Amino acid sequence: MNLSSANSPQHPLFAKVEQVRRRHSKVRDSHITLAHGSGGKAMRDLIDDIFVGSFDNPMLAQLEDQARISLDSLMALGDRLAFTTDSYVIDPIFFPGGNIGNLAVNGTVNDLAVSGAKPLYLSCAMIIEEGLSVKTLRQIAQSMKAAADAAGVQIVTGDTKVVNRGSADKLFINTTGVGIIREGIKISAHNLQPGDTVLFNGYLGDHGAAITIARGELALDTTIASDCQPLNSLIETILAICPEIRAMRDATRGGVATVLNEFALSSEVGIKLQESSLPVREEVKGVCELLGLDPLYLANEGKLVVIVPQSKAEAVLTAMQAHPAGENACIIGEVIDSTPGVVFMETIFGTERIVDMLVGDQLPRIC
Numbered sequence: 001m002n003l004s005s006a007n008s009p010q011h012p013l014f015a016k017v018e019q020v021r022r023r024h025s026k027v028r029d030s031h032i033t034l035a036h037g038s039g040g041k042a043m044r045d046l047i048d049d050i051f052v053g054s055f056d057n058p059m060l061a062q063l064e065d066q067a068r069i070s071l072d073s074l075m076a077l078g079d080r081l082a083f084t085t086d087s088y089v090i091d092p093i094f095f096p097g098g099n100i101g102n103l104a105v106n107g108t109v110n111d112l113a114v115s116g117a118k119p120l121y122l123s124c125a126m127i128i129e130e131g132l133s134v135k136t137l138r139q140i141a142q143s144m145k146a147a148a149d150a151a152g153v154q155i156v157t158g159d160t161k162v163v164n165r166g167s168a169d170k171l172f173i174n175t176t177g178v179g180i181i182r183e184g185i186k187i188s189a190h191n192l193q194p195g196d197t198v199l200f201n202g203y204l205g206d207h208g209a210a211i212t213i214a215r216g217e218l219a220l221d222t223t224i225a226s227d228c229q230p231l232n233s234l235i236e237t238i239l240a241i242c243p244e245i246r247a248m249r250d251a252t253r254g255g256v257a258t259v260l261n262e263f264a265l266s267s268e269v270g271i272k273l274q275e276s277s278l279p280v281r282e283e284v285k286g287v288c289e290l291l292g293l294d295p296l297y298l299a300n301e302g303k304l305v306v307i308v309p310q311s312k313a314e315a316v317l318t319a320m321q322a323h324p325a326g327e328n329a330c331i332i333g334e335v336i337d338s339t340p341g342v343v344f345m346e347t348i349f350g351t352e353r354i355v356d357m358l359v360g361d362q363l364p365r366i367c
Contacts, residue, residue: 025049032132037162047160050134051124054141055148059121059156067121067156069178074120078182082117084108085176091365093140093170095214097207097226100173101140102147103301103367106230108177109151110250113232114304116187116239117179119151125159127172140171151230153177184243191246192267194337197313199306201234201326202227202279204256205298209284211366218290222283229302234325238306241319246307250300252367254358257296259305260333260343261357270339273355275347277332297358299366307335 025045027036035042052060059067074081086108093100105122112119124144128137148155206227213220231250238245247267249259264271280288280295288295302325308316313331320326333345343355 027134030134032128032130032134032137032162034130034162034164037128037160043160050138050141051158051160054138054145055124055155056145057154057156059154060158065157067123069121069156074180077118077120078180078185080181082112082115082179082181083177084111085174086111087172087174088367089169089172089365090211090367091169092211092214093136095226096210096224098228098301099140099143100171101142101144103226103228104173104175105144105147105151105153105155106228106301107250107252107367108175109147109153110231110302110304112177112179113230113235114187114248114250115179115181116185116235116245116248117181118236119153119177119179119232121178122148122153122155123157123159123174123176124155125161125174125176127161127163127168127174129168129170130162130165132170137171147230151232185239187245187248189247189249189263189266192263192269192271192307192335193246193309194269194335195310196246196307196335197310197331198260198271198273198333198335199308199313199317199320199329200251200256200279200303200332201231201306201320202303202328203284204251204278204280204303205284205288205295205300206281207301208255208293208298208363208366209281209287211299212287212291212363218287220287222286224281224283224287227300227302229325231302231304231325234320234323235304237319237323237326238316242308242312242316244309244312246309248304248306250304252301253299255295255297255299256303256305256332257294257343257355258358260355263305263307264343265341267335268340270336270341271333271343272336273333273343273345275345277330279328279330293362296355297362299363301367310334
């Protein structure tokens with residue numbers, strides 16, 4: 001046989017090779033084994049079936065070691081690249097309102113969006129413990145695809161590692177995101193000015209409370225669900241009303257208190273909160289009272305702190321409340337020119353207390 005002629009599209013062997021290349025392999029095991037991380041056929045079947053089959057986009061389907069993105073397409077959207085990465089080690093991996101998969105997508109999307117960027121592409125690296133159910137992994141991958149679709153992004157490259165049983169806790173995920181910031185948007189923790197208004201887009205601490213209850217350590221009957229959601233659509237709405245947003249950040253680990261302390265230190269201003277204005281569900285208050293926690297420090301996964309000029313506060317608030325991700329938005333405080341670097345709160349009793357940076361960890365492995 002003339003092997004060089006087999007490269008011709010008219011040759012029967014060429015058609016057979018193309019058929020093999022395009023065939024989607026299936027994982028036949030019920031649980032992950034070390035072979036699924038070996039680099040051989042079992043790993044290829046896992047990637048092809050679970051990840052390529054779930055994430056399903058042309059860039060990923062090339063199965064190269066990298067995603068290749070046109071610079072022209074990026075430059076048409078803005079003048080700066082936003083680039084972020086985060087790892088997710090939450091326990092448990094399924095919880096009311098989400099799982100580690102959509103948490104990873106939404107968390108990285110939100111880290112891009114709070115810079116004013118339009119999120120575009122994500123990578124996904126998974127460290128899987130031997131013995132994890134293939135059904136569980138497939139469910140997580142499909143939830144990542146649904147979250148990516150909802151946020152308008154694509155998962156275009158990734159990596160898979162399998163570790164020995166006991167070397168990890170079921171599944172760890174790293175997601176890295178790329179987005180584009182359009183010209184004229186300059187959002188930074190260093191921008192705050194006295195008189196600015198502090199807004200928040202809903203209830204505090206839902207995620208932290210939901211994870212605490214999901215761990216089964218408390219005999220509580222409650223319907224608290226995580227607030228895990230993408231925020232890029234809400235942020236686009238805010239930017240349309242107020243392109244001169246001073247600062248913006250999603251309040252994840254460390255909660256609202258940590259974000260505001262970082263802002264106050266970066267801009268060398270004070271921030272004053274009104275306890276009466278802080279939106280906290282009664283169920284979350286109950287969990288906090290039972291465990292001695294403060295909702296200001298509880299993690300959120302679909303909430304952001306926004307600092308805007310006072311003149312734009314009411315317009316921004318109205319726009320946020322008209323959006324599904326901000327219907328419970330409210331003004332919670334103001335930026336002041338005294339006590340630089342300090343956040344304090346006027347309590348419902350008329351007294352004042354300092355809201356310091358979180359010391360230690362109220363709830364480990366929360367995201």
